[in-house]
Amino acid sequence: MGIEILIEPLEYDFMVRALITALLSGIMLSVLGSFTINKNMGFMADAMAHATLPIIAVGVFFGFSISSLGAPAAIMIALFLGFIIKNTNIGEDTSIGIIFSSFFALGFVLISVLDVSINLEDLLFGQILAVSTVDVFVIFILASVVLSTLFLFFKQILFYSFDPLGAQVRNLNVTFLNYLFLIILSLSIVGSLQTVGIVLVLSMLLIPAAAAKLVTKTFVKSIKISAFFGGVSSVAGLYLSYYFNLPSGPTMSLVASGIFMLSLLSRKLLLKRKLIIS
Amino acid sequence: MAGITPLSHGSLKIKGLDPSDARSFIGYVPQNNQINWNFPLSVKQVVEMGLIRKNTFNPFSNKKNNEIIEESLSKVGLLERIDENINNLSGGQIQRVLLARTLTQGADILLLDEAFSAVDIGAEEDVMKIINDIKQDGKTILIATHDINNIEEKYDEVLCLNRHCCAFGDPSEVLTEDVVEEMYGSHNQILKEHRPGSHGDSNGN
Numbered sequence: 001m002g003i004e005i006l007i008e009p010l011e012y013d014f015m016v017r018a019l020i021t022a023l024l025s026g027i028m029l030s031v032l033g034s035f036t037i038n039k040n041m042g043f044m045a046d047a048m049a050h051a052t053l054p055i056i057a058v059g060v061f062f063g064f065s066i067s068s069l070g071a072p073a074a075i076m077i078a079l080f081l082g083f084i085i086k087n088t089n090i091g092e093d094t095s096i097g098i099i100f101s102s103f104f105a106l107g108f109v110l111i112s113v114l115d116v117s118i119n120l121e122d123l124l125f126g127q128i129l130a131v132s133t134v135d136v137f138v139i140f141i142l143a144s145v146v147l148s149t150l151f152l153f154f155k156q157i158l159f160y161s162f163d164p165l166g167a168q169v170r171n172l173n174v175t176f177l178n179y180l181f182l183i184i185l186s187l188s189i190v191g192s193l194q195t196v197g198i199v200l201v202l203s204m205l206l207i208p209a210a211a212a213k214l215v216t217k218t219f220v221k222s223i224k225i226s227a228f229f230g231g232v233s234s235v236a237g238l239y240l241s242y243y244f245n246l247p248s249g250p251t252m253s254l255v256a257s258g259i260f261m262l263s264l265l266s267r268k269l270l271l272k273r274k275l276i277i278s
Numbered sequence: 279m280a281g282i283t284p285l286s287h288g289s290l291k292i293k294g295l296d297p298s299d300a301r302s303f304i305g306y307v308p309q310n311n312q313i314n315w316n317f318p319l320s321v322k323q324v325v326e327m328g329l330i331r332k333n334t335f336n337p338f339s340n341k342k343n344n345e346i347i348e349e350s351l352s353k354v355g356l357l358e359r360i361d362e363n364i365n366n367l368s369g370g371q372i373q374r375v376l377l378a379r380t381l382t383q384g385a386d387i388l389l390l391d392e393a394f395s396a397v398d399i400g401a402e403e404d405v406m407k408i409i410n411d412i413k414q415d416g417k418t419i420l421i422a423t424h425d426i427n428n429i430e431e432k433y434d435e436v437l438c439l440n441r442h443c444c445a446f447g448d449p450s451e452v453l454t455e456d457v458v459e460e461m462y463g464s465h466n467q468i469l470k471e472h473r474p475g476s477h478g479d480s481n482g483n
Contacts, residue, residue, distance in 0.1 A: 037316075038314065038316040038317045038318075039314065039316070040316070151337055152335045152337075153335070154337035155326075155327075155330050155334050155336075155337055156330060156332075156334060158317070158319075158323070159327045159330050161314060161317065162313060162314050162317050162319060162324070162327070163308060163312065163313050163314070163327070164312070165280075165282065165306070165308045165312050166306055166308050166312075166313075166327065166379075167327075167330075168280075168282055169280040169281070169282065169301055169304055169306040169389075170301070170306075170327070170328075170330065170331075170383075171301045171302065171331070171332060172330070172331075172332055173332060213318070216318075217318060217363055218318055218319075218320055218363065219317055219318050219319055219323070222318065
């Protein structure tokens with residue numbers, strides 16, 4: 001018992017691939033999540049996930065695999081969303097809502113009209129056990145690009161997110177930083193669709209970050225703890241789904257929710273003992 | 279002046295340059311509500327932003343920058359709060375942190391947008407004292423404000439604006455009744471008659 005529980009599933013190649021994919025997307029999403037929750041961009045992130053549906057429908061119709069469509073789809077969506085929000089005066093939430101629902105609806109219509117063979121349930125809730133070696137390779141490249149871009153531009157993106165006007169006066173290229181963040185956010189979301197799916201990707205993006213914010217005092221620490229929570233949620237979720245025959249994406253989301261509840265409780269305890277400041 | 283809003287008419291030069299080319303001379307303290315306070319940043323991280331440039335690709339701090347940050351924070355009297363979360367500070371202390379941020383830049387011209395809007399009177403005096411110290415270092419400080427109380431004691435010169443320039447010069451000379459009316463319209467009585475217990479006649483009579 002003990003260590004065998006962790007090792008036994010890894011005798012299967014598909015579980016090794018699933019574990020690497022889960023860990024990479026869990027960490028990538030939860031690191032970006034720390035920025036997303038503080039920038040109040042949860043709805044935007046949800047729209048990015050849903051807006052992939054028509055692109056996937058058309059791509060699969062022309063014979064591309066879902067993972068190979070990830071990067072171009074993500075960049076197109078990020079640029080399009082960023083452009084629409086900047087150039088309309090109907091409010092950010094409304095613009096996102098319109099794009100979100102229109103694209104999602106278009107996706108369903110296209111899947112039906114083009115008669116594309118896509119398992120919708122897998123696309124909506126993830127099917128990590130079906131990832132191929134190529135998929136693992138693609139998500140590894142995506143995670144490397146996303147995390148190293150965030151590492152290099154960390155201070156500039158943080159400055160722009162905290163004080164956009166101040167950053168502009170400081171001569172930072174704020175338009176570039178805005179689109180850069182949208183693109184890496186979109187890449188991490190679209191790259192994780194196979195892990196947790198369109199509907200549940202938000203849970204892996206927002207919940208570990210929100211839980212980490214509850215139990216830490218500084219932003220940098222909250223990113224590290226969020227990455228840890230994200231990694232634990234995805235790996236623990238995968239093992240639970242293996243042993244109890246549960247759907248993998250929803251199990252990962254529920255583990256993240258459980259961590260959030262525990263963080264909430266421990267915050268209450270820490271506040272009582274005055275170990276953290278509200 | 280910060281080169282953000284395009285000029286509707288006229289021209290503006292800072293040290294002979296267009297505003298967007300003169301940003302390196304400008305230190306900017308934005309209005310409180312322009313900042314995203316969700317981020318649990320430390321005082322040090324906020325002050326360090328004054329040192330961030332387009333080519334800043336190192337996410338870690340270096341020793342030289344740390345020295346500049348500490349020097350700037352000691353000038354505004356907040357060195358001992360360097361690791362504190364910015365959200366635990368009072369309005370006046372936040373203004374002092376944002377002033378320290380402009381000091382790290384070494385900017386010659388400081389623009390303060392509604393610097394005292396979220397600050398009580400006692401803290402405002404502290405901030406004014408620091409602003410006067412900065413002035414002694416030979417810097418030009420421009421403050422946008424709607425508060426004309428004791429204005430002649432606080433500022434060397436005022437530029438009164440209400441869609442156009444109403445007056446410019448020494449506040450004790452240019453802030454005449456006519457200029458105040460030009461700025462605040464028929465509500466100027468509220469300001470003129472303002473004293474403890476009385477807010478003037480709200481009808482402007």
